[in-house]
Amino acid sequence: MERVSVTDVLMWLVGGALVALIVVGSTATLATGRYTARHWFDFVIFGLAQGSIYALIAMGYTMVYGVLRMINFAHSEVFMSGPYTAYYVAAALNASGFLDRQPILSLLIVFLVAMATSTTIAVLLERIAYRPLRFAPRLIPLITAIGASFFLQYTFKGLYGSGFQAYPVVKMLEGEWWIGAFRILKIQVVVILAAALLMAALYAFIQLTRVGKAIRAVSEDKAIAALMGIDIDQMIATTFVIGGMSAGAAGVLYALMFKQVNFYMGFIPGIKAFTAAVLGGIGNIPGAMLGGIFLGIFESLGPILFLDGLGVRAPYQLKDAIAFTMLVLVLIFRPTGILGERLAVKKA
Numbered sequence: 001m002e003r004v005s006v007t008d009v010l011m012w013l014v015g016g017a018l019v020a021l022i023v024v025g026s027t028a029t030l031a032t033g034r035y036t037a038r039h040w041f042d043f044v045i046f047g048l049a050q051g052s053i054y055a056l057i058a059m060g061y062t063m064v065y066g067v068l069r070m071i072n073f074a075h076s077e078v079f080m081s082g083p084y085t086a087y088y089v090a091a092a093l094n095a096s097g098f099l100d101r102q103p104i105l106s107l108l109i110v111f112l113v114a115m116a117t118s119t120t121i122a123v124l125l126e127r128i129a130y131r132p133l134r135f136a137p138r139l140i141p142l143i144t145a146i147g148a149s150f151f152l153q154y155t156f157k158g159l160y161g162s163g164f165q166a167y168p169v170v171k172m173l174e175g176e177w178w179i180g181a182f183r184i185l186k187i188q189v190v191v192i193l194a195a196a197l198l199m200a201a202l203y204a205f206i207q208l209t210r211v212g213k214a215i216r217a218v219s220e221d222k223a224i225a226a227l228m229g230i231d232i233d234q235m236i237a238t239t240f241v242i243g244g245m246s247a248g249a250a251g252v253l254y255a256l257m258f259k260q261v262n263f264y265m266g267f268i269p270g271i272k273a274f275t276a277a278v279l280g281g282i283g284n285i286p287g288a289m290l291g292g293i294f295l296g297i298f299e300s301l302g303p304i305l306f307l308d309g310l311g312v313r314a315p316y317q318l319k320d321a322i323a324f325t326m327l328v329l330v331l332i333f334r335p336t337g338i339l340g341e342r343l344a345v346k347k348a
Contacts, residue, residue, distance in 0.1 A: 015332035018325060021306070028309025035304065041182045043300045049188040049257060051296020052195030056250035057273035058280070058288035059202060060122075060243030066219040066283035067239045070138065073145040074125055075247060076270020077152035080263065081121045082114030082248030083255040084156060087165050089113045094168035103172040115248035121152065122244030126237055157263040164262045167255045191253045198249055199289050202242065206285060215239055219283070268320070272299075275327050281337030290338055299323045 029035070057079050064072045090110045093099040099106045129148050133141045173187045206212035217225040218235045226232050254269060255261050276295045280287025302322035307315035330337065 011332050015329055018329055021310075025306040025308075025310045029305050029307075030309070032309060034308070038182060040301070043304065044297060045184050045188055045192075047297035047300030048293060049191040049195075049296070050300060051276075051293035052192050052199075053250045053254050053257070053292075054269065054273045054276045054296050055289045055292025056195055056198060056246045056253075057269060058276040058292045059199070059285060060247050061274050061277040062280070062283055062285060062288040063215075063239050063243050065277070066285075067215065067236055068130070068134070068141075070130070070141045071145065071274070072125070072130075072243075073142070073270075073274075074129075074148040074152060075122075075243065076266035076273075077149050077156070078118050078122045078125070078244055078266075079247040079251050079254075079270060079273075080261075080266030081152065081156060081251075082116075082118035082244075083167075083251035084160060084165075084261045084263065084265070085117040086110045086114035086248075086252060087167060087255070087261050090168045091165075099168055100171060103170050107170065111249060111252050114252045115245045118248030118251065119241050119244035122240040122247070123237060126240040131233070131236075153263055153267075160263060162263060164260045167259050167261060169259070170256065173256065187257055191257055194253060195250070198246060202246060203285060203289075205242070211235075211238060272323060275323060279327060279330050279337055281339040284337070284339045287337055287339035294338070295323055295326065298326050302326070 057075070060075045060078065061072060064070065064075070090099065090106070093106045093109065125148055129144050130141055133144055173190055176183050176185050177189070178184075206215060214225070214230045215235050215238060217228065217230055218232055222232055225235075251266075254265075272295060273292065276291035277288045278291070279295060280289070280291025299319050299322060303315040303317075303319045306322065307318060312318070
């Protein structure tokens with residue numbers, strides 16, 4: 001009892017109140033019977049697609065933190081730069097009719113352009129903004145990351161304009177499939193499968209390849225890794241390359257699903273992805289994947305499930321508040337994140 005402070009008691013009371021509100025709201029919503037199984041299926045699939053995108057972005061945050069112990073807040077602009085640049089390629093392909101004639105090849109070109117752009121921005125960030133400050137106090141790289149985020153935002157605003165750009169429609173991805181009585185949009189299937197393949201490939205790369213093992217060694221102890229002959233700078237740069245590639249791919253999937261891009265498009269998904277990384281256990285790659293999917297589903301289901309039964313008129317307008325409420329609950333009841341404790345025990 002001597003270790004329990006007043007702050008701990010207050011935080012647990014807040015957490016308990018939030019849990020009670022969730023239980024009461026969920027019970028009231030389900031009791032009304034207003035939503036059918038088809039509605040809940042739609043919410044879950046949309047949340048899974050959205051969460052898959054969050055997971056891809058979150059891997060960039062968690063890998064950089066695992067290696068450098070810093071939060072790369074400019075990663076949201078790395079995510080934005082790829083699909084925004086690839087928009088002009090997609091628009092040109094659409095205007096020429098090539099997008100309709102060869103949709104798969106066109107999508108491959110768009111993905112490659114987006115991933116190349118995001119990777120270039122990520123590498124330049126590491127080389128110009130972060131590497132000179134590697135041994136500086138932790139607050140300085142954090143402030144630099146925030147400054148780099150604003151710099152990139154307004155650079156792309158100046159280059160591409162401040163308006164929204166409508167992403168070209170890929171006819172192959174339009175429409176829906178029916179699984180019995182349940183409907184699923186084709187674009188949602190593509191997003192979920194593409195994100196799953198990318199996450200599996202990244203996880204296999206980190207776990208099974210020599211470069212992946214070297215990155216994990218640098219994450220454990222840079223000094224010992226250097227003594228073993230590992231090029232620290234190269235491994236850190238490789239981490240930014242991987243994070244940039246995953247962010248660029250996630251950006252195109254996001255643009256295809258929501259059908260628009262602008263210079264500010266990375267801010268909210270970036271914050272959500274950082275939240276997902278914290279939920280999963282910052283520095284833990286499987287945790288980032290799990291946290292992103294969990295956050296996406298929670299954000300899709302939560303507003304209706306928790307708030308509709310309480311009489312809130314526009315519950316979906318509070319989806320961001322729902323997402324960050326979940327972060328508060330996780331930080332109260334499990335501060336290390338979903339998989340953070342397991343990682344800590346393994347390292348010990």
